[in-house]
Amino acid sequence: MTNPLFYAKILLFGEYGIIEDSQGLTLPYSFYKGALKFSSLQTDFERRSNESLKQYAHYLQTLELPLEYALDLKQLEKDLREGLFFDSNIPQGYGVGSSGALVAAIFERYSVEKYQAETISKEQLKDLKRIFGQLESYFHGTSSGIDPLICYMNLPILIENRESVDKVSLPAQKEGKGAIFLIDSGEVGETGPMVQIFFEKMKTEGFRKTLKEEFIRYNNACIDHFLKKDMNPFFKNLRALSLWAYDHFKPMIPKSLYSAWKDGLDTNAYYLKLCGSGGGGYILGFTKDYPKAEKMLQGFEKEVIYRF
Known part of the structure; x- marks a missing residue:
């Protein structure tokens, strides 16, 4: 898949509580999505996005990530010169993970090692959450890493406590009044x-x-x-x-x-x-x-x- 889509996320439960070690429950929300794309940067939106990504790339240079989660930043910078931008309809400031989807997209495309959501272990989820927290801190000052993790996994996630997260199945939907x-x-x-x-x-x-x-x-x-x-x-x-x-x-x-x-x-x-x-x-x-x-x-x- 050349341009994987990254969906928005919804935190059903756990707002603020997860800061204090409560549980949380999140799910992907496919109504909003974003993907990394190339263009000749004709529109204001594309130019602004490309410029923002260039600033973000400078921030990424300052991070020291473990080898198994390292990013190919040379390729990212080359792609930015060639018109890379983040095409997204995820609204900012709406609590649905606009920066999380961007971080997930960057990691998926530029991580040196590739991961499959279905085979990621609970221990790897813990590591990824920590790495994503570093990658997203650029946007929020500090980040738990939960938003990018959900966007990246595209699966419902149960936040068990501050450290531990796991994949979870939601009850099947049915056409009731609720x-x-x-x-x-x-x-x-x-x-x-x-x-x-x-x-x-x-x-x-x-x-x-x-x-x-x-x-x-x-x-x-x-x-x-x-x-x-x-x-x-x-x-x-x-x-x-x-x-x-x-x-x-x-x-x-x-x-x-x-x-x-x-x-x-x-x-x-x-x-x-x-x-x-x-x-x-x-x-x-x-x-x-x-x-x-x-x-x-x-x-x-x-x-x-x-x-x-």
Whole structure:
């Protein structure tokens, strides 16, 4: 495949919690994608992308990667002179992994050793996560490496803790009334400032305590019940998680969704949660009755990503 596509990703569960060793669950999202391509750089988009990649290549020169994960940077620089750019429709600042897909594409094309997603061991996943964290730090200051890993693997990934990740199977979709969906807040979110707010909150003992004792417990229970397809306890914990976020993550919730978030909690028709760091971009919705939720959320752009 000359131009492999790299899909966006969605972090279903684990936002902020994974910083504090909670579990996380992520899946690829094929609605958005990106691929490395060559052109004569006629358009502004292509020229800007090529220029950004040149700056990124300078950063890559400064890294000391282990031999088995080394990149062929001479070939990358040659390709950049010949018009390489990243053709992507993944929106930036929406929490769906725009930089993750780029990092995955660069690694797939320029890694000296080639890997097959199906045969990568759990130990290699751990190594790749660390390497991808270094490669993506250019874009975010620091990176867990999770986003590029999901984009690279193109498989659902269970984040077991800060160090360990594993491939996982999601329950098969079926055409029921239940759905997980994205809501477009209409605002762009910036990861850096949101993460800064989180770390400021972590300085207070009360917040640290409730994060560990409540948020992480609800978050991990949601993942466990969802993977087992136990939908009643899943929604019970999801409601608790949504309410906790409404009380404690208010600065991360886009203002346009404050009242919709509360309406869901008041009516139990649907529950909302952050998708990534928040502040804008997408918000995740969960409901047992999508037609009813859709009616209540009129005026917002929505996209169903999973049916049950």
